[in-house]
Amino acid sequence: MSNVEAAYRAGKGSKLEIDAPFYDGLKQHNAKRTLIETVHIPLRSGKAWKVPAGHIFRVKVSEGPQVGDFNMWNLHDPRERMWASRTRQIQRAHVSIHDRIWSTLPFLRPMVTIIDDTLADYGEDAEGGRVHDLLGTRCDPYVNHLLTGDDFDFHCHSNLVRAVLPFGLTEFDVHDVLNIFQCTGLNDEDKYFMKACPAKKGDYLEFFAEIDLLCALSCCPGGDLSVDLWGPDAKDPLSTCHPLEVEIYKLEDSALDGWQPPKSPNYKGRHGMNMPDIDWSAKKRELND
Template structure:
């Protein structure tokens, strides 16, 4: 019996592909001297939004230890252009790290950010098949919580993000699928989604290079480090003992930096959307063969 070859990725990055970023440029950008322009600590079980100029570095870190964060991203001037988790999964992987990009929805389809730093980049694949910085799942929300536990709760990530973007004129309908930073997840042998406790330590971080002017919003997940996750208040630890999720929650720190040496950005420019002008066949509304 001949063994079958492993399937190739559906989207394979050739040397000149937009999926194959210039890592030398991003290494220079991420290591260049920086000037801080924004810094704040986001308390547990809360959310906040902030703006980022293009060509800047955004650093999100764990100042007190492991904590999962749910991140949304929009184009600052046009919030219809927002992060597309599903296409990012297809173009890169189910879990992302340095050199991967977070892409925007159709019809824009261009990088919002490129990941340029990740202290957990060597996490790899654990014994359960889990990986870090999750694009498989999405944000927790009060609707599924009510459906599964019967409990009302106003500080799930969906709600935290909804409150965060309200000062910028956005609503619940603008909140979208997230990247779960510092979160380890995977699919088990039955294809079911699982989550593991966050491996982050004090001052672990992930860094993004802003490819456009951005609005970003972050929730400090009410599940904290996910070591006691459960619908309702608290799950069980490995010994079966009940443990409140409140005790697993910690803050996240957000910093935005300007690259001090502007020469580092010479030759860089914001990406343009693909130049598709086909109008989806609207000139032939009955179909391709009409």
Template sequence: MEEREPQPAYLASPGSVLNVDRSFYSSVASAPRVLKSSITIPPRSAKAVNVPAGCIFRFSTPSGPQVGDLNLWNAKNPHERFWASRTRQLQASHVTTFDRMWSCLPYLRPMATIIADSLQDFGVSKWGGRCHDLLGTRCDPYVNKMLTGDDYDFHCHSNLVRAILPFGLTEPDVHDVLNIFQVTGLNSSGKYFMEASPARPGDYIEFFAEQDLLVALSTCPGGDLSKWGWGEGATGANEENDKGGMLECCREIAVEVYEIEEGVRAEVLNGWKEPKRPDYKGMHGMMVPVGEGVMETRSEETA
């Protein structure tokens, strides 16, 4: 009897909150739109922008391959932020069109939905790598110092810290990321690996904002990762490694925020509402002073 691979732990069954309305998001992606704002993030830097609910935000690679590390927060309540690990469970280790970015507890609701991805047909590399990574997280100066002894202030973690300071957020608000345009996987030993980004000039990924968002993106100092080297004794992202050409692999990422044209907006967004939190009362059993059995006994005695 042929063995079947285990089924996913979280299934997008009919009627499930995980089963998105693809026709709706396809109509959003194809609707006429108006550019609200546009910025370019230079190599080895980061910027943050506000994106109102119901708008579209787009990241593209004008000059060629470049990895970007993405953070999301609710613009009105930064305690609600992107939860990479739960998104990995509910969606996949690597995301593409119609996948959603989920927020942390106690909110647990979609923050954004991917509506277009020029790399969605990338598939699987010969090593098993896939694009738009949720397996790894941002590079940071702490692990770099630990592994190499070097100080470097332009890792994605540091870039994101600087980008959100004008918005009243601080370093502890930076969290695990979605690595856009990045190909990663696990090797036969279960070790995390990275491959060179497949993005070409003009490639893009687009998101629909399900709530008012603060969006921050870092252009990774590893650039397109074609020359990345990091580990015990490696130089990582610093001047020494740049002599090997790593800086030449770093490029800008363009960020655009769009609004659906006013004349069709009501029709396109008809029926859409900002997602709600799960209807859990949130007491975690704290109304029970000792334990469930004790509470049941006391209830019987007072009946």
């Protein structure tokens, strides 16, 4: 592994540093919480749900190993949605406890903070696989048709589209995902690979909602991804599919003492619009003189 310093650093004093003791104090058994809703996501389907700011939601393996493709929006303005690529840069390509999922420009703020993860100790396996990835994105019927020539409606993209339609969103609102419980990496050719999901019944990934959210999750039609979906040995992985659950919890008020929803950066510029042209080459020459 390379020991080159990360471009975006979250060490002591960084704007990316979080209050770890506060978030650890929100974990199960550390703060009183009340279960207010359970969302059941049938296999090969998708569901959407709302989470108020200051609440916790837990994505849970309810029966057997299963991958879930996750999307998220600001409940009041869906133009603000999770930004997988910037989160990869600011946090990491595979997220876990104390990592945050960030929103798109011009909002750029944490939408959630991960507070618990039963797979946190998985680390990196012998093939370089890690869990909860932001490297890949959702399976979709367009790539499926490209690779196979067949139409198949039950992909994560399609599941997410169907899930958000009742909330006034469309296919154009579905975006790059967090692949929860999915084990992935990059091989020696720097190409994306997927491995069988290591999650077992009862495993979960738990989030603290920093703002009011609309969330959606697809119970991936690829199941635990142990079956090749598009190669020469491809077959229907239905036998590997299981449902997922989402539990939403309200915290006692005292657990949130001192917490405030995060604000967007206070950028007041105009991106250089309505400004005189600048001869940057001349300025560079001045610097070099």
